[in-house]
Amino acid sequence: MITVSQVSKRFPGGTVALDQIDLTVARGEFVSLLGPSGCGKSTLLRLLAGLDTATSGIVQVGGLAPVEACRRGAIGVAFQRPALVPSRTALENVRLTLEIVRRPGSFTPAELLRQFGLEAFGHHYPHQLSGGMQQRVNIACALVHRPEILLLDEPFGALDEITRESLTGWLRGVISATGQTVVLVTHSVEEAVTLSHRIVLMRPDPGRIHSVSEVPAAARIGDWTAPAVVAEVTHLRRRLHGVVPAGAAA
Amino acid sequence: MKAPLPFLLVLLAVPAAWQLAIWCFEPKPAFLPPPAMVAGVLWTERSALLGHTLVTLGEAVLGYAIANVFALGCALFCFHVGGAERVLAPWLVALKNVPFPTVASILVVVMGDSLGPKLIVVVLVTFFPILANLNKGLKTADPVLIDRLRTLHATRWQIFRKAAWPAAIPFYLAAHEIAFTGSIIAAIVAEWLFAQRGLGFLIVQASTQFRTDRLFAVTLVASVVAMLVYGLVGLAERRVLRWQRA
Ligand SMILES: Nc1ncnc2c1ncn2[C@@H]1O[C@H](COP(=O)(O)OP(=O)(O)O)[C@@H](O)[C@H]1O
Numbered sequence A: 001m002i003t004v005s006q007v008s009k010r011f012p013g014g015t016v017a018l019d020q021i022d023l024t025v026a027r028g029e030f031v032s033l034l035g036p037s038g039c040g041k042s043t044l045l046r047l048l049a050g051l052d053t054a055t056s057g058i059v060q061v062g063g064l065a066p067v068e069a070c071r072r073g074a075i076g077v078a079f080q081r082p083a084l085v086p087s088r089t090a091l092e093n094v095r096l097t098l099e100i101v102r103r104p105g106s107f108t109p110a111e112l113l114r115q116f117g118l119e120a121f122g123h124h125y126p127h128q129l130s131g132g133m134q135q136r137v138n139i140a141c142a143l144v145h146r147p148e149i150l151l152l153d154e155p156f157g158a159l160d161e162i163t164r165e166s167l168t169g170w171l172r173g174v175i176s177a178t179g180q181t182v183v184l185v186t187h188s189v190e191e192a193v194t195l196s197h198r199i200v201l202m203r204p205d206p207g208r209i210h211s212v213s214e215v216p217a218a219a220r221i222g223d224w225t226a227p228a229v230v231a232e233v234t235h236l237r238r239r240l241h242g243v244v245p246a247g248a249a250a
Numbered sequence B: 001m002k003a004p005l006p007f008l009l010v011l012l013a014v015p016a017a018w019q020l021a022i023w024c025f026e027p028k029p030a031f032l033p034p035p036a037m038v039a040g041v042l043w044t045e046r047s048a049l050l051g052h053t054l055v056t057l058g059e060a061v062l063g064y065a066i067a068n069v070f071a072l073g074c075a076l077f078c079f080h081v082g083g084a085e086r087v088l089a090p091w092l093v094a095l096k097n098v099p100f101p102t103v104a105s106i107l108v109v110v111m112g113d114s115l116g117p118k119l120i121v122v123v124l125v126t127f128f129p130i131l132a133n134l135n136k137g138l139k140t141a142d143p144v145l146i147d148r149l150r151t152l153h154a155t156r157w158q159i160f161r162k163a164a165w166p167a168a169i170p171f172y173l174a175a176h177e178i179a180f181t182g183s184i185i186a187a188i189v190a191e192w193l194f195a196q197r198g199l200g201f202l203i204v205q206a207s208t209q210f211r212t213d214r215l216f217a218v219t220l221v222a223s224v225v226a227m228l229v230y231g232l233v234g235l236a237e238r239r240v241l242r243w244q245r246a
């Protein structure tokens, strides 16, 4: 579904955000990009979304160049900051996506909000919603046109721990229902472990893939205190310590 | 009105202070005519005043409409054509900083007492604040939202309509607060130089005849018109931006 081969990204300032990245993501797979900040996670996601172009290498989404995939409405994105129009209600914001891409099989915005537990808030403006609700509306905006691929960049990064935990569980339910291919950027080990099939650990300076690990099915559950989750989180956290640059502590 | 009481206070305090000054200092009516005298002028010359006011208002509104069309066109152009703003900027700065009364004089000499000079002066005065606010407002569009629309392969026009324009609306409305009332003042100044009709003409006529009472009456009318326009803009603003208070 997604193929990244020998991709490098060098910014005009000279920063090498990505260096020789190879990655494939299968249809229906949930892959998380995990790593300390500055390791190029967002840059890689932006390349997949066609928002930026690689300096070298090839990025393909469903066999197409990302921009072409966008043209076909195959990509949905949600970032840390909800991309909502403040003067539109939650429902109107979800409709906004469909005003731009019309695809057969799209969800009905009102129905989607109902499934997301926001039935009573459809006519609320973004500023009247909590951060967690805004993010749910934001994700509804990202998948209302039923794109094959969902790209999420720290969607719960600005939320408090409790909300984040509950939304992580909620997202797992949503994705298992829609069966989409997902690439999630996160710096939360728990989020990555409990959602993903595979976790791509990245390291900075220059941005490279450190290692890729499969998550045991037993860890992809809602309870963050379950032994399988804790064991996997501990395992990953140790590896994460290995990629944080020396002297970057505290 | 959001706060009728403070507004009422102004409406009462100004004539009260005025009358008080008359009683305390007893100036000659040519210096400071008493309110009753001005009220008399307003009443006896009401139809002439109304006629001249409508002339000025007509010029102001028409000129203002033209300024809006130009400013919107210019802002759209700058939004769609990368680098256009940088090329246009020096022209706009030049345009903005030309002293408009002198331009008005030139126009009046060249074009005489026609509608043209008045409209051009109104456009000159109001075009720039509208454009500046529009450009600024369009730039406040949320980059995250624009990125999202780009991944949907939105056209430049769709990005304008769905993201940039909604962001610019509050700025556009704020521009009206300044520029719409400015259009009335600009029209008066243009008439002042050379005209046979309008509030500006009345001012010149009254001052050459040393009719302070009439000057006061005209000033009063002009202020009330400007304030009404301002109130109208405020009303529109509250209506368009009512989602902010929802
Ligand atoms: N538009 C840009 N211009 C220049 N440098 C950038 C730009 N975007 C990101 N970078 C740099 O690229 C590196 C990777 O950034 P990013 O992908 O945002 O990391 P992450 O999302 O993992 O925190 C950082 O060093 C960052 O400063």
Ligand SMILES: [Mg+2]
Binding pocket: A041, A042, A043
């Ligand atoms: Mg990032």
